[in-house]
Amino acid sequence: MITLTSDFGSPYPAAMKGVIRRHTDAELIDIAHDLPRGDPRAAAFWLRFVLPEFPPAVHCAVVDPGVGTGRDAIVVRAGSHVLVAPDNGLAMPPARALATDDADIEIWTIAVDDPASETFHGRDVFAPTAARIRAALDESTDGTSGAADSEAVADALDAMDDLEPASDPVDLVFPEPSVERDDDGDAAVIDGEVLAIDRFGNVITNVPGELVRGRDWIRVDGDLTPVAETFGAVGPGDRLVTVGSHGYAECDVNDGRGDGAFDLRPGDSVRFVADNVSL
Amino acid sequence: MITLTSDFGSPYPAAMKGVIRRHTDAELIDIAHDLPRGDPRAAAFWLRFVLPEFPPAVHCAVVDPGVGTGRDAIVVRAGSHVLVAPDNGLAMPPARALATDDADIEIWTIAVDDPASETFHGRDVFAPTAARIRAALDESTDGTSGAADSEAVADALDAMDDLEPASDPVDLVFPEPSVERDDDGDAAVIDGEVLAIDRFGNVITNVPGELVRGRDWIRVDGDLTPVAETFGAVGPGDRLVTVGSHGYAECDVNDGRGDGAFDLRPGDSVRFVADNVSL
Amino acid sequence: MITLTSDFGSPYPAAMKGVIRRHTDAELIDIAHDLPRGDPRAAAFWLRFVLPEFPPAVHCAVVDPGVGTGRDAIVVRAGSHVLVAPDNGLAMPPARALATDDADIEIWTIAVDDPASETFHGRDVFAPTAARIRAALDESTDGTSGAADSEAVADALDAMDDLEPASDPVDLVFPEPSVERDDDGDAAVIDGEVLAIDRFGNVITNVPGELVRGRDWIRVDGDLTPVAETFGAVGPGDRLVTVGSHGYAECDVNDGRGDGAFDLRPGDSVRFVADNVSL
Numbered sequence: 001m002i003t004l005t006s007d008f009g010s011p012y013p014a015a016m017k018g019v020i021r022r023h024t025d026a027e028l029i030d031i032a033h034d035l036p037r038g039d040p041r042a043a044a045f046w047l048r049f050v051l052p053e054f055p056p057a058v059h060c061a062v063v064d065p066g067v068g069t070g071r072d073a074i075v076v077r078a079g080s081h082v083l084v085a086p087d088n089g090l091a092m093p094p095a096r097a098l099a100t101d102d103a104d105i106e107i108w109t110i111a112v113d114d115p116a117s118e119t120f121h122g123r124d125v126f127a128p129t130a131a132r133i134r135a136a137l138d139e140s141t142d143g144t145s146g147a148a149d150s151e152a153v154a155d156a157l158d159a160m161d162d163l164e165p166a167s168d169p170v171d172l173v174f175p176e177p178s179v180e181r182d183d184d185g186d187a188a189v190i191d192g193e194v195l196a197i198d199r200f201g202n203v204i205t206n207v208p209g210e211l212v213r214g215r216d217w218i219r220v221d222g223d224l225t226p227v228a229e230t231f232g233a234v235g236p237g238d239r240l241v242t243v244g245s246h247g248y249a250e251c252d253v254n255d256g257r258g259d260g261a262f263d264l265r266p267g268d269s270v271r272f273v274a275d276n277v278s279l
Numbered sequence: 280m281i282t283l284t285s286d287f288g289s290p291y292p293a294a295m296k297g298v299i300r301r302h303t304d305a306e307l308i309d310i311a312h313d314l315p316r317g318d319p320r321a322a323a324f325w326l327r328f329v330l331p332e333f334p335p336a337v338h339c340a341v342v343d344p345g346v347g348t349g350r351d352a353i354v355v356r357a358g359s360h361v362l363v364a365p366d367n368g369l370a371m372p373p374a375r376a377l378a379t380d381d382a383d384i385e386i387w388t389i390a391v392d393d394p395a396s397e398t399f400h401g402r403d404v405f406a407p408t409a410a411r412i413r414a415a416l417d418e419s420t421d422g423t424s425g426a427a428d429s430e431a432v433a434d435a436l437d438a439m440d441d442l443e444p445a446s447d448p449v450d451l452v453f454p455e456p457s458v459e460r461d462d463d464g465d466a467a468v469i470d471g472e473v474l475a476i477d478r479f480g481n482v483i484t485n486v487p488g489e490l491v492r493g494r495d496w497i498r499v500d501g502d503l504t505p506v507a508e509t510f511g512a513v514g515p516g517d518r519l520v521t522v523g524s525h526g527y528a529e530c531d532v533n534d535g536r537g538d539g540a541f542d543l544r545p546g547d548s549v550r551f552v553a554d555n556v557s558l
Numbered sequence: 559m560i561t562l563t564s565d566f567g568s569p570y571p572a573a574m575k576g577v578i579r580r581h582t583d584a585e586l587i588d589i590a591h592d593l594p595r596g597d598p599r600a601a602a603f604w605l606r607f608v609l610p611e612f613p614p615a616v617h618c619a620v621v622d623p624g625v626g627t628g629r630d631a632i633v634v635r636a637g638s639h640v641l642v643a644p645d646n647g648l649a650m651p652p653a654r655a656l657a658t659d660d661a662d663i664e665i666w667t668i669a670v671d672d673p674a675s676e677t678f679h680g681r682d683v684f685a686p687t688a689a690r691i692r693a694a695l696d697e698s699t700d701g702t703s704g705a706a707d708s709e710a711v712a713d714a715l716d717a718m719d720d721l722e723p724a725s726d727p728v729d730l731v732f733p734e735p736s737v738e739r740d741d742d743g744d745a746a747v748i749d750g751e752v753l754a755i756d757r758f759g760n761v762i763t764n765v766p767g768e769l770v771r772g773r774d775w776i777r778v779d780g781d782l783t784p785v786a787e788t789f790g791a792v793g794p795g796d797r798l799v800t801v802g803s804h805g806y807a808e809c810d811v812n813d814g815r816g817d818g819a820f821d822l823r824p825g826d827s828v829r830f831v832a833d834n835v836s837l
Contacts, residue, residue, distance in 0.1 A: 018611030053297030120803030246401030311568035332576030524678030
């Protein structure tokens, strides 16, 4: 299996699939091709959420604002999974979610003849590399790729001519919120950050859901906001804080867009304060 | 084969596919993931239109405004087809289209440990259930699932531990229009309802196409409107009534949106009157 | 393999897939279903760009403003590839890109019982025809369809009962730009045309990239505009001319829409003038 992720829209990913079909008949599964444009951080967030659901696979992920600037193309082994991506950090958060620990992650650079060419790297670099890796893995494991253990995957990648160990790959780490607790040990002031906005305008923060769940109200950047388990708990157009399926606190609007109502963008700071705390 | 339908957008359906791939290699076909949000009626309309084109399959359909409220999750057998869906009625119109008659429909409730949990039920309940049913069917029929007769499907579902006969499943029935006929027996006044709006803004009513087809003009809520076989029969921006591929009368605008021009929304009443009838 | 292309959005293509699955288990790959509505020229442009990446396949492409007007439905063999499409020219530019030369292209008309019916031709004509061709090819080549040479494909199509040689198929040829050169032989005045607008608003012209690449500035319809290899070379909201992965000069805006900024639409003329030429 090869999964495909990009911010290309259509029909560009189809060109990548055509190239892959010249190398292998492996199943192709689209993760998303409408990710926020040129935002490796959003791609990292969503891939960390989705890829751990999959059995071992090759994941080709291209959100690449640096195309044409000489950035490297990399291959990351995380356990029995392989990611093929530009070297801008997007592969690292999902890799850590897929690997048992940091020692279970290895990174190679893909040798590209003219790394700064103006070609379509998704089609000309990432897709064929993913296809060749898939074919190599299937050959080394007699096609039972799902059962490949991480050692077999590592050996197959080591044997590939155009991969060499990466010397200084770019990392991307999501920030942790800072939490001040009150006398009872409850979270009272939480300084978090916006990780991503989904296509419905829901503002996904880095604040773990357990810090807000169970409250009735919380202040978001000063404004008292209901905390609810479902959108329907507030009226249409009303704001709420809820916990998404990724486990993080979200700033949302029922039947509306949270990014507009809360005036929040990816990377913005956001402060949650327990409603009984005076500031 | 498993088909997938939702209002999730991307990348959530990919998480469902990952989960399914841990259970079965069955082919996955997307019906749509951009259905109107939280509208089981629209989902029912489109599934009734699309699913009868398919050979017997497992259909996982999640449009679920009641997630987190304790609504049941159900499995519906309709002939040799199986639908896995929330118990909000969306599965019933397609089930009736897939079954030979009402006696050919059976409904089970899926036992869920904590039905009101805040998890992502598409990923945590519906996808794994669809995958396990698919695997069970493939096993019981040696993989020739397309040829499974409805009895074999029923037996396989009966044998599943976590399914129990549903006691009072939610139904959803599309209304029939009321028709007053003139002295010649022609439909003169038709009181219908809007079933769905498609992504182009075309207003799909419950009025059978044969009641409007062949006329030159018809009054829609009082306004005289041309009836045409193709959009091009009227000028850009002009209104028309036409018959869609689903067989129903639509209120459309050439190169524009019918929902805005006719001021119609799903569930609204709409009256068609023969142009020679004075009201 | 069958590829599917349309301007249908969802869920209509799923109905086509259901029909195909009644005929064949061949792999289905979506090229795009969000192509500009009713624009065969845009479809031709994108298919010419994407299809040559694929190994031999059957390509079902339905962008069909003439549905219901009695236009023919055709099958085009281009080398070992087969296109199934309405007879409006959209198949011809990709066919020429897939064939070795014009003699390597053959065209048949599909016999349709009632060509002007109001049915959903994607589902009722094009999908089943593509499926039956795929099945016939797979049978004639023992399933190793990828290896089918063009002669075997031609023979299989000739043997199909409902195909007859097309007498006067519609062609569609993209215009070539006219180029005036200066005393040094450099392109000084280029009169081109807009071929397509992509979903980001980038204006794709018919001007080959080599005529603009390497310059610092060029006049676009009189306005001096920077020529750059990447969007990031100009500020957010600023205009630029760049060369896309299809090899043509584009009129774009960094973090914005080129179609609005340059006021250009498909089919419009656009004049590029070397910045040192006085006009």
